Structure formats: structure tokens, C-alpha cells
Amino acid sequence: xxxxxxxxxxxxxxxxxxxxxxxxxxxxxxxxxxxxxxxxxxxxxxxxxxxxxxxxxxxxxxxxxxxxxxxxxxxxxxxxxxxxxxxxxxxxxxxxxxxxxxxxxxxxxxxxxxxxxxxxxxxxxxxxxxxxxxxxxxxxxxxxxxxxxxxxxxxxxxxxxxxxxxxxxxxxxxxxxxxxxxxxxxxxxxxxxxxxxxxxxxxxxxxxxxxxxxxxxxxxxxxxxxxxxxxxxxxxxxxxxxxxxxxxxxxxxxxxxxxxxxxxxxxxxxxxxxxxxxxxxxxx
Numbered sequence: 001x002x003x004x005x006x007x008x009x010x011x012x013x014x015x016x017x018x019x020x021x022x023x024x025x026x027x028x029x030x031x032x033x034x035x036x037x038x039x040x041x042x043x044x045x046x047x048x049x050x051x052x053x054x055x056x057x058x059x060x061x062x063x064x065x066x067x068x069x070x071x072x073x074x075x076x077x078x079x080x081x082x083x084x085x086x087x088x089x090x091x092x093x094x095x096x097x098x099x100x101x102x103x104x105x106x107x108x109x110x111x112x113x114x115x116x117x118x119x120x121x122x123x124x125x126x127x128x129x130x131x132x133x134x135x136x137x138x139x140x141x142x143x144x145x146x147x148x149x150x151x152x153x154x155x156x157x158x159x160x161x162x163x164x165x166x167x168x169x170x171x172x173x174x175x176x177x178x179x180x181x182x183x184x185x186x187x188x189x190x191x192x193x194x195x196x197x198x199x200x201x202x203x204x205x206x207x208x209x210x211x212x213x214x215x216x217x218x219x220x221x222x223x224x225x226x227x228x229x230x231x232x233x234x235x236x237x238x239x240x241x242x243x244x245x246x247x248x249x250x251x252x253x254x255x256x257x258x259x260x261x262x263x264x265x266x267x268x269x270x271x272x273x274x275x276x277x278x279x280x281x282x283x284x
Contacts, residue, residue: 002099003030004078004159008068010036012086013043015203020051022089028096031055033072034086037062065152066168066177073167081162085153087203097198098156109190110157110182112150113198123202125151126194130179131224132232135239139232143183145191152178154200161190169230176223183231217274221281241282248279 005023009016016034023032035057036044044058057071069083080102082095094113102108115125127148133140155178165184168177182192228237252275259268 001029001031001078003028003080003082003095003156004072004076005030005032005082005084005095006069006072006076007032007034007084007086008037008065009034009039009043009047009086010062011039011041011043013039013041013046016043016086017046017050019084019086019088019090020047020054022091023084023095024051025092026090026095027092028099030095031077033057033075035059035068035072037064037068064170064173066172067170070167070170073162076159079159080156081159083152083155083157084200085202088153089201090154091199094198094200098195101193101195101198102156102158105193107144107189107191108193109161109185109188110150110155111193111195113154113156113200114194114196115151115153115200115202118201118203123151123204125153127179130183130227130231131176132228132236132240135243136232136236139236143186144189145186145193147182147192147194149179149182150192150194151202153202153204154198156195157181157185158190161185161188164188171226172223173219174223175220176227180227180230213270214273214277218277221277225281244278245282248275248282251275252279 007016007019020032033055034047036047036059038059038061044056047054047056055075059068073081080099082098098111098113101111112125115123117123128146130140130148133148165181165188169180172180186192228240252272255268255272255275259265262268
């Protein structure tokens with residue numbers, strides 16, 4: 001079998017069904033897994049009814065993105081595994097083009113696709129630097145290739161390599177796990193690729209629609225610092241914390257001065273709260 005596709009869903013029933021519809025039209029030898037993280041919108045029942053050939057894993061609690069992917073990864077039989085967000089649709093030849101690219105580039109361990117917004121405009125989907133990398137000294141020396149990571153909405157990777165790495169690090173709940181996986185793949189001597197001819201449409205920001213902006217920001221910041229702790233030296237992390245702490249102090253001060261005169265007090269206060277969180281996380 002060529003491809004195993006894994007979709008992790010959480011309260012995205014309509015989008016997941018649309019994603020599955022586009023997947024079923026793909027002309028490639030494949031198997032499809034959906035791991036539902038305890039959705040409350042009847043996702044699991046809808047998927048089971050409309051796509052009985054899809055392997056559905058219905059969790060009783062939200063295990064997070066990485067852990068849910070790992071559940072299905074253990075069952076995958078494909079030579080390649082595609083991690084696909086539920087808020088995406090693909091073209092009929094997207095999977096075949098992705099497989100062909102991996103076959104033609106044996107030193108590529110993981111690759112992303114060309115990600116488009118629903119209106120056809122390009123989404124930024126390739127990064128050449130990791131979070132906080134500008135503060136590093138030699139931590140990235142020796143990592144294979146030039147691309148740091150690709151957008152996690154669509155990633156294709158070699159199954160034996162994923163098995164060797166034991167999949168995603170489950171300490172990352174929703175953010176940062178794609179960057180961490182890309183780093184570990186590069187450590188093994190494989191590069192990260194970009195498949196421009198493989199097209200994926202991505203709606204974006206659907207996984208946490210019920211989460212407040214403040215809680216969302218906190219999750220992202222905590223994921224960043226978990227990434228730092230895994231891959232950066234202690235002195236690098238201290239440089240990052242010191243810089244971010246001083247920036248937070250300055251921004252809190254300037255925002256507080258402007259707050260009484262602003263017509264957008266709620267927006268300003270939200271920014272202050274964010275910088276207070278950064279200050280708290282970076283203060284010994």
C-alpha cells in the first residue's frame with residue numbers, strides 16, 4: 001500500500017466530511033484513518049455513517065494532536081503516512097504527486113504541500129527557521145537540509161522513519177509538534193521538502209474555535225518553550241527569556257500609558273494580558 005492518511009478531528013464534522021469526500025476521489029492506493037478527539041458535534045457518528053470504509057478511532061477524551069496521530073500511526077500499513085488536517089480539501093492528484101516526489105527524493109524524510117486559502121491565495125507553509133532560532137549558537141549545526149519545517153495541515157513522511165522516531169512527541173498537545181518532528185527528522189540526516197505541485201486547500205484555525213484568544217495564546221507560548229527546552233541549550237533559553245522579559249516590561253508600560261486614551265480598550269487590555277503572561281513565563 002502506498003499511503004496511509006491520518007486525520008485528527010475535534011468538533012469539525014462538516015469540514016471533516018468535506019475533507020474525506022476529496023480524499024475518496026484521490027487516485028492512489030490508500031487507507032484512511034480518522035481519530036476523533038471526543039467531539040461534541042456528532043462527528044464520529046456522521047463519519048461512521050457516511051464513510052463506513054474509513055477506520056474511525058473515537059476517543060472518549062481529547063488526547064491532543066500528537067497523541068491522536070500516534071494512535072493511528074501504529075495501525076498504518078502504507079509506505080508513506082500523510083497527516084492531514086480536517087479543515088482541508090485536496091485535488092484528485094495531490095496524493096499521487098506527493099508520493100512521486102518522495103520516491104524521487106529519497107533523502108527527504110518529510111515534506112509539505114502547496115497550501116492555498118479557499119480563495120486560491122497562497123498560505124505561508126514553509127519556514128526556514130525555528131522559533132527562537134536567532135538566539136541560538138550552534139544548536140542547528142548539522143541538521144540536514146535548509147527547510148526547518150512545513151505547515152502541519154499536510155505532511156507526508158516515510159513510515160519506517162516515523163516508526164524509528166516513535167511518531168509525535170505527545171508532550172505537545174496541539175502546537176509545536178510539527179516543528180519538533182521536523183527537527184528530529186533532520187537530526188536523522190533526512191531533509192524537509194516542499195512539493196509545489198501538490199495542492200491543498202486549507203480553511204485554517206478550526207481546531208480551537210471554542211477556545212478564547214487568551215487561552216489560545218497561552219497554549220502557543222507554552223508549546224514554544226517546550227520546544228526550546230527540548231532542543232536549545234540552557235544559555236540560549238536564558239537569552240530568549242531575558243529578551244522576551246524586557247520586551248514584555250516595555251510593552252506593558254507603553255500600553256498602560258495609552259489605555260486611558262484608546263477607543264479600543266478591550267484590545268489594548270488583551271495585549272497587556274498577553275505580555276503579562278510572557279513576563280510570568282520568563283521570570284525566574
